[in-house]
Amino acid sequence: MPIELKHTIAPGTLARSPQPSLRSPDGQLTLRAPESTDAPAVLEAFQDPVLSYWHARTMDSLDEARAWVATTHESWRQEGTAQWLVTRTADGAPLGRMALKDMNLLDGLAEVAYWMLPAARGQGVAPRALDTLTDWAFATGFHRLDLLHSTRNEPSCRVAAKAGYPLEGTRRSSALHTDGWHDMHVHVRIQESYEKHS
Numbered sequence: 001m002p003i004e005l006k007h008t009i010a011p012g013t014l015a016r017s018p019q020p021s022l023r024s025p026d027g028q029l030t031l032r033a034p035e036s037t038d039a040p041a042v043l044e045a046f047q048d049p050v051l052s053y054w055h056a057r058t059m060d061s062l063d064e065a066r067a068w069v070a071t072t073h074e075s076w077r078q079e080g081t082a083q084w085l086v087t088r089t090a091d092g093a094p095l096g097r098m099a100l101k102d103m104n105l106l107d108g109l110a111e112v113a114y115w116m117l118p119a120a121r122g123q124g125v126a127p128r129a130l131d132t133l134t135d136w137a138f139a140t141g142f143h144r145l146d147l148l149h150s151t152r153n154e155p156s157c158r159v160a161a162k163a164g165y166p167l168e169g170t171r172r173s174s175a176l177h178t179d180g181w182h183d184m185h186v187h188v189r190i191q192e193s194y195e196k197h198s
Helices: 036-045 049-054 062-078 125-140 154-162 191-197
Strands: 029-032 082-088 094-104 109-116 144-150 167-177 180-190
Touching: 029 125, 036 062, 036 094, 062 082, 082 125, 094 125, 109 125, 125 144, 125 154, 144 154, 144 167, 154 167, 154 180
Parallel strands: 109 144
Antiparallel strands: 029 082, 082 094, 094 109, 144 180, 167 180
16 A cells, blocks of 8 residues: 655665764764774773663674674665764764664654763763754754653763753653663654754
């Protein structure tokens, strides 16, 4: 049965071009596609107990990290997930990761996800990188971006607020962590609110 709705973002819009590098408005951060040389930094990130507490995925070797990098390139080509490594523009040092997950080009929907290396936390890197990603997503045509985190993850809640993602509500017992089920805050940015505040 045909779908009468027109795609918010035409299929192939992302895949037909290389994944773009994004520069923060202050020029201090660059978001770029991960490369195989980033594997040590990615592996280091997943050894951090804070990050591993909030993520179900584990990573135990450079081979696994390189495989993760390879999947990011394939995910871009399939227009399912887009992953960026957040780096310091001045020297290219890796600081963290930003992503759009579960991209739905028909409806123009995606979920934001991120993590920061320990040395980059508390310096405003995550909100600035999230602002940069959000600007690109809305300029590309996405309509709604969701940001979900455990209600116990207060730092992530602060990142959402600083990046202009208001709290929409709470999804009760909706994410399974290693210590059981967590309630999840849902923060949202939509294209209309972006246009009003641009």
